[in-house]
Amino acid sequence: MPAAELVPAVVAAAREAAAMALARWRTDFRQWEKTPGSPVCEVDLDVDRMLYARLHALIPDAGWLSEETADKPDRLAARRVWVVDPIDGTRDYIRGREGWAVSVALVEDGVPVIGVLAAPARGELWLAQAGHGATRNGSALSAGYCHQMPGARVPVDALPKADRDLVAVFKPNSIALRIAMVAADEADLVATLRWGNEWDIAAAALIASEAGAGVADALGQPLLFNKPDPRAFGVLVTARGLLDPAVERLAPRAREVIVPVTG
Numbered sequence: 001m002p003a004a005e006l007v008p009a010v011v012a013a014a015r016e017a018a019a020m021a022l023a024r025w026r027t028d029f030r031q032w033e034k035t036p037g038s039p040v041c042e043v044d045l046d047v048d049r050m051l052y053a054r055l056h057a058l059i060p061d062a063g064w065l066s067e068e069t070a071d072k073p074d075r076l077a078a079r080r081v082w083v084v085d086p087i088d089g090t091r092d093y094i095r096g097r098e099g100w101a102v103s104v105a106l107v108e109d110g111v112p113v114i115g116v117l118a119a120p121a122r123g124e125l126w127l128a129q130a131g132h133g134a135t136r137n138g139s140a141l142s143a144g145y146c147h148q149m150p151g152a153r154v155p156v157d158a159l160p161k162a163d164r165d166l167v168a169v170f171k172p173n174s175i176a177l178r179i180a181m182v183a184a185d186e187a188d189l190v191a192t193l194r195w196g197n198e199w200d201i202a203a204a205a206l207i208a209s210e211a212g213a214g215v216a217d218a219l220g221q222p223l224l225f226n227k228p229d230p231r232a233f234g235v236l237v238t239a240r241g242l243l244d245p246a247v248e249r250l251a252p253r254a255r256e257v258i259v260p261v262t263g
Contacts (some may be wrong), residue, residue, distance in 0.1 A: 001058070001059070003106065003108070003113045003114055003129060003130070004129065004132075006058060006059075006106065006114060007114060007127070007129055009054075009058055010055070010058070010104060010106065010114055010116055011116055011125070011127060012054075013051060013054035013055055013058075013104065014051075014102050014104045014116040014117075014118040014125075015118055015125065016050070016054065017047045017050055017051050017054075017086065017102045017104075017118065018101075018102045018118035018119070018120040019120060020043075020046065020047055020050060021043055021047050021086075021087055021093070021100075021102060021120070022120040022121060024043050025043075025093060025096070025121060026096045029041050029042050029043055030042040031094050039090050039091055039094055040068070040090060041087075041090060041093070041094055043087065043093070044067075044068050044086050044087050044090060045068055045086075047086035047087060047102065048066055048067075048068040048069060048084070048086040051066075051082075051084055051086060051102075051104065052064060052066070052069065052084075055082045055084070055104070056082075059080055059082075059106075061078065061080075062078055062080045062081055062082055062106075063075030063076070063077075063078030063080070063081035063082070063226065064081065064082050064084075065081055065082065065083045065084070065198060065199060065226065065230055066082075066083075066084040066085070066086065066199060067084070067085045067086070067197065067199045067200075068086055071230065073228075075226060076226065076228060078226075079108060079109060080106060080107065080108050081106075081107045081225070081226045082104070082105070082106060082107075083104075083105040083106075083107050083112070083198055083199050083202040083203070083225060083226070084103065084104050084105070084199055085102075085103040085176070085199040085200055086102060087100055087101075087102065088100060088101050088102070088103045088117075088174040088175065088176045088177075088199075088200060089101060089172060089173040089174030089175075089176075089177065090173075091173045092172060092173035092174065097172075097173065098119075098121040098122050098172070099122075099171075099172025099173040099174050099177060100119065100121065100172075100173065100174050100177075101117045101118060101119040101124075101126075101174050101176055101177050102116075102117070102118040102119075103116075103117055103174075103176045103199065103200070103202070103203045103204065104116045104118075104203055105202035105203035105206060105225075107202060107225045107226050110224045110225055110226055110227075111130070111224070111225065112130065112202050112203065112205060112206035112225060113129065113130040113206070114128070114129055114130075114206070115127070115128040115129075115134075115202065115203035115204065115205070115206035115207050115210075116128075116203055117176050117177065117180055117203055117204060117207065119174075119177060122177075123137075124136055124137060125137055126141075126180050126183075126203075126204075126207050127207075128203075128206045128207040128209075128210040128211075129210070130206065130210070131210075132210070133210050133211070134183055134206075134207045134208075134210035134211045136180070136183075136184060141183045141184050141185075141207070141210075141211040142185065142211055142212055143182055143183055143184075143185055143208065143211045143212045143213035143239050143240055144185035144188060144239045144240065145239060145240045145241050146188040146189075146238070146239035146240070146241060146242045147241040147242065147245070148242075148245055149165065149166065149189075149242070149245050149246065149249055150165040150166070151165070151166070151167060152166050152167065152188040152189045152239070152242060153166075153167045153168075153169045153186075153187045153188045153189070154166045154167065154168060154169065154187060154188070154189045154190070154191070155168075155169050155170060155171040155172070155178045155181055155187050155190065156168050156171055157171055166189070169181075169186070169187055175190070175192070175196075175200050175201065175204070175235075176200060176201065176203060176204035177204075178190045179201060179204035179205065179207070179208050179235070179237045180204050180207055180208070182208050182211075182213045182237045182238065182239060183204075183207050183208045183210075183211035183213055184211070185239070187239075188238065188239040188242055189236075189237070189238050189239070189242060189246055190235065190236070190237040190238075191218070191234070191235070191236050191237075191246065191250055192218065192234045192235050193218050193234045193250065193253055193254050193257055194233075194234060194257065195231045195232070195233055195234075196231060196232055196233075196234065196235060197230060197231055198225050198226070198227070198230040198231065198232065199230070201223070201232070201235050202225050204237075205223055205235070205237070208237045212240050213237055213238060213239065213240065214236070214237065214238040214239075214240070214242065214243030214246075215235075215236070215237050215238075216235075216236045216243060216247065217232045217233055217234055217235060217236065218233050218234025218235065218236060218250060218251065218254035219233065219234075219247070219251050219254055219255070220236065220243070220244075220247035220251055223235070233254065233258060234254055236250065
């Protein structure tokens, strides 16, 4: 089935997952840490199972890559792969804050072609289809213009000393929602300089790129998905005109992290 024909069903699955998560938000549920600093709760797992059932029914031969499912190498042989984070921003979800979303992407040949973010606590549904633009609640999105780093809006809790020329704006815990802020011209830059997982960014990266934002890894290289190691070293999402200045400032720091300088 072509991607365009799948969009309504994917949106419906994401909405159902979001409603399921919202119904249990701010209630009692089990929670624990998968690894130190990486929280998870039983709702993550329940939503993951529901999404797998809905999405697998749409494309039975598609691969599956999700934060809450054990990775299987057979996805690498699939041309189409679902890349899912059942609750991106679990920390905000557990704390009763609104900065979380259900993230669903369909990747074809390493590139996202459908991306949906359902953020029910915020009353938002973000959608993108490759070549057809991006929307939030049905309204078209367009990233802003910003041609220099000083003054660029960044969703962070606090700015490091080296970046005090930037402007901090509100930061949801979900990195997908932070990326979507650039698509909506509510931020100019989202940057991470560490290894990150494909499921965190696949849907949001498509939403941002379809809104005209610059999207790359921390070294300025294109993002690819469904890799054997499903991670990317950092992500840069920028307003129009800001990708090159962001790479110029941040790529040297990224290289220091990848290959520490010894003296």
